[in-house]
Amino acid sequence: MILGIVGIIVSLLLLITLAYRGVPVILAAPISAVVCVLFSGAPIMASYTEVFMPAMAGFVGSWFPIFLTGAIFGVLMTVTGYAESIARTVTGWIGSRRAIAATVITSALMTYGGISLFVVAFVMYPLARELFRVADIPRRLIPGTIALGIFTFTMTALPGSPQVQNIIPGQFFGTGAWAGPGVGVLGGTLIFGLGLLWLEHRRRSLISKGESFESAESKKVIGGSSDDGSSVTTTIAPPNRLVPFLPLLTVFAVNFACTLLIFPALDWSYLQEDTFGAISYDTRAGLWAVLVGIVSAIALIIAMNFGQWSTLKVGFNDGVKRSMLPIFSTASEVGYGAVVASVAAFAVVRDSVFGMGANALVTSVVTTSITAGLTGSSSGGMTIALNALGADLRAMAEAEGISLEMMHRLTAMAAGGLDTLPHSGAVVTLLIVCGLTHRQSYKDIAMVTLVIPVLVVVALIALVSAVGGF
Structure with missing residues (x-):
């Protein structure tokens, strides 16, 4: 049994090392799973074909529509010129001298509007670079500024976010994307406000030391290009400044209407039939609402630009290509988690987690945060943790009288903390897009996406424990 536990730890360290070294997660995860199986003494081939692959396929089967439509939506927003127009409009409203705030708010609007996080990074970098150049702000702050807008409060905290990190908990807790609105808004506001304060503090500090946009410490040292289709160019000019916002508003409005008005008024009793897997409406409502919202926005873009078919x-073809690597990378991590959960030693780890004396809320937050940190992925880490412990956590919360909506919101926010450790694929990709290194920019990324979110989650847990949900 001791050897099995050592195998789990070694396999996790290997997964982190391989990811940090640039090995694609889709390869690193099965390799790490084999190491775990070898230490446990379980059969390798059977563990791969009967445990790893079904878990991986199950994730793809559940989440592929979201990844696919989200990627298509993001590319269509790019080729229509809508994304760039939104960025320039928001910058005009806020002012180019407030380059940091303009970049964060624009990135947040796109993320909360349903555009893929990586698409937003590709779109925002050239715009942020120009804003920072005009304001003469050290360019090393660009990655942290974009990261605050796309990897934090709009991804996990704000209720109604169409990002997958906000939908996954609903599959286990029977909640929707709008769960825990009070806690979500408060947490999102704190992360946004504290993040901006840090970035502005860093701007003043670096400038006072003589650093500028063109200074040696901030200059680009690696290529800011990508092989993920970022070469897509704008070919359609938006008719006016407000039209580009309509697809984002559509995602929000349709998601809201389906979750709170339309879906609850429908009869879902047929879902209990064997044909539909005898599923519960509560476990699918959040996913379906977001999916309908994104599809509606895509339809609106097509209608407004039908002459440019x-x-x-x-854009459709490129969106399909962009959806593949993210979903299969995350699914591969889920397969790895299933293998770890299948070995006998994991039962000891699971019992230790539930035996630490914490309530369901704290247990859910801690386990999700740790797995997200180990895998370098918020969605992958959260899925691994909840696949292994979700049913037990839900039963535990119901027995303790803990709100499942609070569990949803704070678990999602916990996934968006340690997931941005240095080996995170999202962090590595963002730095590559911006042409900077960990040494130059990771300090600020870590502060706004890791330190501040973790502290906010801890504070919110204390607050919820003291006054209950709100």
Whole structure:
């Protein structure tokens, strides 16, 4: 049994090391799973074909529509020029001299509007670079500024976010994307406010030391290009400044209407039939609402640009390509988690987690945070943790009288903390896009996406424990 526990730890360390070294997670995860199986003494091939692959396929089967439509939506927003127009409009409203705030708010609007996080990073970098150049702000702050807008409060905290990190908990807790609105808004506001304060503090500090946009410490040292389709160019000019916001508003409005008005008024009793897997409406409502919202926004983009069908077709094709690597990378991590959960030693780890004396809320937050940190992925880490412990956590919360909506919101926020450790694929990709290194920019990324979110989650747990949900 001791050897099995050592195997789990070694396999996790290997997964982190391989990811940090640039090995694609889709390969690193099965390799790490084999190491775990070898230490446990379980059969390798059976563990791969009967445990790893079904878990991986199950994740793809559940989440592929969201990854696919989200990627298509993001590319269509790019090729239509809507994303760039939104960025320039918001900058005009806020002012180019407030480059940091303008970049954060624009990135947040796109993320909360349903555009893929990585698409937003590709779109925002050239715009942020120009804003920072005009304001003469050290360019090393660009990655942290974009990260605050896309990897934090709009991804996990704000209720109604169409990002997958906000939908996953609902599959285990029977909650929707709008769960825990009070806690979510408060947490999102704190992360946003504290993050801006830090970045502005760093701006003043670096400038006082003589650093500028063009100074040696901040200059680009690696290529700011990507092989993820970031070469897509704008080919359709938006008719005016407000039209580009309509698709984002559509995602929000349709998601809200389906979750709180339309879906609750429908009869879902047929879901209990064997044909539909005898599932519960509560476990699918959040996913379906977001999916309908994104599809509606895509339909609106097509309607507004139907005369440019050849360009839209290119956007669809590129969106399909962009959806593949993210979903299979995350699914591979889920397969790894299933293998770890299948070995006998994991039962000891699970019992230790539930035996630490914490309530369901704290247990859910801690386990999700740790797995997200180990895997370097908020969605992958959360899925691994909840696949292994979700049913027990839900039963534990119901027995303790803990709100499942609070569990949903704070678990999602916990996934968006340690997931941005240095080996995180999202962090590595963002730095590559911005042409900077960990040494130059990771300090600020870590502060706004890791330190501040973790502290906010801890404070919110204390607050919820003291006054209950709100």
